[in-house]
Structure formats: structure tokens, C-alpha cells
Amino acid sequence: MSSAESTTRPVTGEQYEIRHGAVRAVATEVGAGLRVFEVDGVPYLHSFSEHDLPPFGAGTLLAPWPNRVADGRWEWEGEPQQLTLSEPARHNAIHGLLRQANWLVVERTEARVELTSVVNRQAGWPVPLRVGVAYEVGPDGLTITHTATNIGSGRSPFGVASHPFPRAGLTPTLDCTLTMPAHTVLPVDDRLLPTGPAESVEGTKFDFRAGRPMREVTLDTAFGDCRPDETGFVRHNLIGPDGAGVQVWAEPVFNWVQVFTPDDLAGQGPAVAIEAMTCPPDALNSGVDLIWLEPGETWQGSWGVKKV
Numbered sequence: 001m002s003s004a005e006s007t008t009r010p011v012t013g014e015q016y017e018i019r020h021g022a023v024r025a026v027a028t029e030v031g032a033g034l035r036v037f038e039v040d041g042v043p044y045l046h047s048f049s050e051h052d053l054p055p056f057g058a059g060t061l062l063a064p065w066p067n068r069v070a071d072g073r074w075e076w077e078g079e080p081q082q083l084t085l086s087e088p089a090r091h092n093a094i095h096g097l098l099r100q101a102n103w104l105v106v107e108r109t110e111a112r113v114e115l116t117s118v119v120n121r122q123a124g125w126p127v128p129l130r131v132g133v134a135y136e137v138g139p140d141g142l143t144i145t146h147t148a149t150n151i152g153s154g155r156s157p158f159g160v161a162s163h164p165f166p167r168a169g170l171t172p173t174l175d176c177t178l179t180m181p182a183h184t185v186l187p188v189d190d191r192l193l194p195t196g197p198a199e200s201v202e203g204t205k206f207d208f209r210a211g212r213p214m215r216e217v218t219l220d221t222a223f224g225d226c227r228p229d230e231t232g233f234v235r236h237n238l239i240g241p242d243g244a245g246v247q248v249w250a251e252p253v254f255n256w257v258q259v260f261t262p263d264d265l266a267g268q269g270p271a272v273a274i275e276a277m278t279c280p281p282d283a284l285n286s287g288v289d290l291i292w293l294e295p296g297e298t299w300q301g302s303w304g305v306k307k308v
Helices: none
Strands: 015-020 023-028 034-039 068-070 073-076 079-082 092-094 104-108 112-119 129-138 141-150 156-158 177-179 182-185 220-226 234-239 245-250 256-260 273-277 291-293 298-307
Touching (some): 015 112, 023 129, 023 141, 034 141, 068 073, 141 291, 291 298
Antiparallel strands (some): 015 023, 023 034, 068 092, 073 079, 104 112, 129 141, 141 298, 156 291, 177 234, 182 220, 234 245, 256 273
């Protein structure tokens, strides 16, 4: 680290380290992102310096909607809404309104940190929401719990996701196999916007139910109908040749998952984002799997990452 970096506020703000035995994670003040997750000093998440912007949105929390809104336009109670085009190259609004917000600490212990922020009423977003996230490490890994409370006077839509790049410890991503219980895939155009309803993965290259080698995979794709196993959770696994790896698990409300495979993640080589989502791209227009909150109502949902 340079002397300038050591005296400069990190780009991602205050760093909130939590630990439980050999399990360690770091969340950030700016964007309430997840920057580090490791077990016994071995990384199970692609990380980045606290003095850098998250590459490709790594670890970023996406609320009050994940993914894209076509042209930033949608309607609320019959009134047209226009969001800022935060993905100008594709003329979309993308990944919500809190990625650059400073989040406040609600509670912090050795193994847990809870953060909160407010989506204020603004152009394109008519109802204020209080959004929270708790990161907690334990013997079984890391659990992330999202909350959203409608603090306005009208109904509000809501969706959430995070943007982690899991890694199978020190095994290169291209040497791994990805398994996901997704039964559908969403067809999209060159702006990555839906062109129709989700389609069955049966018999296609998008069928990851029995696993596919990462060397065969190039994706920036939304998958749906992610079915829970007998334990009641949706489980996505990235496994190395030795049978060890990392799992992204989620409650069934995270019925969607976006998978993104950049050729290089900030000099770390090929990587894969596994983004558990409550709704698909452009859900503010399609209405598919949107969560609707009445005034004063609170929603909660959890997902997590663990070594397997």
C-alpha cells in the first residue's frame, strides 16, 4: 500500500471485518458490499482493494431492484417514472439506487454487522424505503439477510440481489464445474433485456442442473425457476476437480440467479458472478416476481456463501 493510500479514505469507506473462528468476512460502508469471504485464510470470494471501485460490481448490494430497467422507464400507480440511465451504453437503469450510498451501522459484534440506508423519494422512485442488510459469519460460513421497510404512504415494489464472484478456494475458475437448480433461462436482446418469458433449459446449453464445466461457459444470463432441495434451500455450487469448492445458497424467494463470466476480473483471471435475485431483469415493467410492500410493511430474505 502506498503512503497516499494509507492516509486516504478507502473508496468503499469504512471496512467492517467480522470473524467466527477460521471464518472471516469484510463488508463495506459504501454500498454495503461484501468485499472478503475466507476460511482458514483461503479466499472463497474474489476480492479487491479497499482503495478500488468494485470491479464489475463485485460484492455490490443491488436494491431496490436488481439488474436492468429498460430505458429507465416504468409506471407506478399509472404515473410514468424515469430513472437515471446508470447503464448509458445500453440505455438502461441498472442495479438499483444504493450502490454509492453510505450505509449506517445498526449493530456490530465480532461475528455480525448490520447496516441500513434509505432509498429516498426521488426522480423515478416515488416511495421511500428503508433497506437493511446483516452479514453474519458462523461455523457454516456467511449468511446475508436483507430487509426492506416501506416508510412511505403508498405501495412500493421491491427487488434485491447481490453481486458476488465466488471462487473455489485457490482452484482456477476455469477448472471448476458449475451446478445450478435453475429450470428456466430468460431470453434477452443485445441490451440484456427480456424478449419473452423464461424458457425451459431442457436440452440446451443453459442446463446446469447436472453441472457444466466452466471452460464451456460464457454467460451474462438470467436463470429462473431455481428450485430448493429437500432442505428447503436453493443451492448453486462451484466445485473444483478435487470435489471441494464454494456454494451460494438462498431461500426460495431468491427464485432467479444471474450468472456473469468476465474473461478477467481486475487481473485475477476468469471469474463467475453468481447473483441470487428475487426477480428477473426489467421486473419493474413485467411485474414478474416483484415484491410489493404496503405502507409500514417489512420484508426479509436470506442467502449465503459457504465452503463445500
